[in-house]
Amino acid sequence: MAKIDRRILKTREAIRNALIALMSEKSFENITINDISEKANLNRGTLYLHYTDKYDLLDKCIKDHLSNMLNYCTISQVGEAKLDVINSPLPLFQYLEEHFSFYSSMLTNKGITCFQEQLIFMVKNGINERLKAGEINQGDDNEVAVQYMASAFVGVVEWWIKNNMPLSPEVMAQQLWGIFEKNYSLVRALRNSNEG
């Protein structure tokens, strides 16, 4: 890909860091463009060269972080990047720990739902992929089960971040893996009893 002028990279980083810093001070709705440009130490006009408004900024900021997250969690995997929270939840928790300030800002801010929505989308994507890969084949009627697991997983992530990561990433990954195991057995048992 073409090399991007380093001024652009610096400006964007300053703006995004400013947004994250401000979001740990006050709610997103109360943050003004003036606040952001001031905190980022750049001219207000410069901000408009990169983002149409603060919602555009937030959206791009989230997309960028989630993209990095996906990248981080699938380095060693082949094929298209998918979040495999069933088989390897550990990298995700490690990533979240490393970028705690951002994700904490996102999750503790009332009125911001796009973040959770996008995260759930990613998790569902990963679970679907896992199912397709043949682990649990029960046709195409998995929608409810997938939604169930994704909601549960994201809910746990949200709880973990909001409570300042009371457990280590390793413990979180281990416990979730245990739950998935039980869940899987449960699904099989139910299916068998229906068939029998």
Add this chain to the structure above:
Amino acid sequence: MAKIDRRILKTREAIRNALIALMSEKSFENITINDISEKANLNRGTLYLHYTDKYDLLDKCIKDHLSNMLNYCTISQVGEAKLDVINSPLPLFQYLEEHFSFYSSMLTNKGITCFQEQLIFMVKNGINERLKAGEINQGDDNEVAVQYMASAFVGVVEWWIKNNMPLSPEVMAQQLWGIFEKNYSLVRALRNSNEG
């Protein structure tokens, strides 16, 4: 004074921070312009817009810091800014503590003498002022005494920084004040014995 374009301020700060960071990694002589521009994350050409070479950069960096130091240590004083290390050494040590990384880089780097020289110059300046103000009036033949005190003081500062500030600024200030008192008595006694 005229407002300076914020791009200039950001660039200069990045360059100076890079220099200080590099000086805690390797000796000044081994630092290249390439190193600095790389660490500062800006184009090499940009550096030349502000400094003629790395010696110019170092010099301006030192002058800037010492100027800030002088400013910090004489906020509440009237008249021209002078470092009054005899009557109030405390602010100086507080300032040094706050900007430890810079002064440590300067003092632990072999081959850099301009820093010590400028510091001694400032201290002598302050002591001279203090003498002129009437505390110890013995005509104009103070040169040796002033040089003696300034060297001693800067030597103590150097020791303190090089040893990672083993004592608090308060203790340092207190002890030096005690020494100055004794020194003063000594000077008086000597003078009296000569006169008598």
Add this chain to the structure above:
DNA sequence: AATGATGTGTTGATTAGTTAACAAAATCGA
């Protein structure tokens, strides 16, 4: 409802920084 203050989005002229190239000097290794 009027008013003053603050925030928004856009503009044009200007300035600073970037990039990539260059020749010359210095440094390094064989």
Add this chain to the structure above:
DNA sequence: TCGATTTTGTTAACTAATCAACACATCATT
């Protein structure tokens, strides 16, 4: 000592950021 590599200092064309001004919208207070 020679040749390769790195570093230096400068340049020209280009791009991004700055500043200040503007009209307009929003909001809080009286």
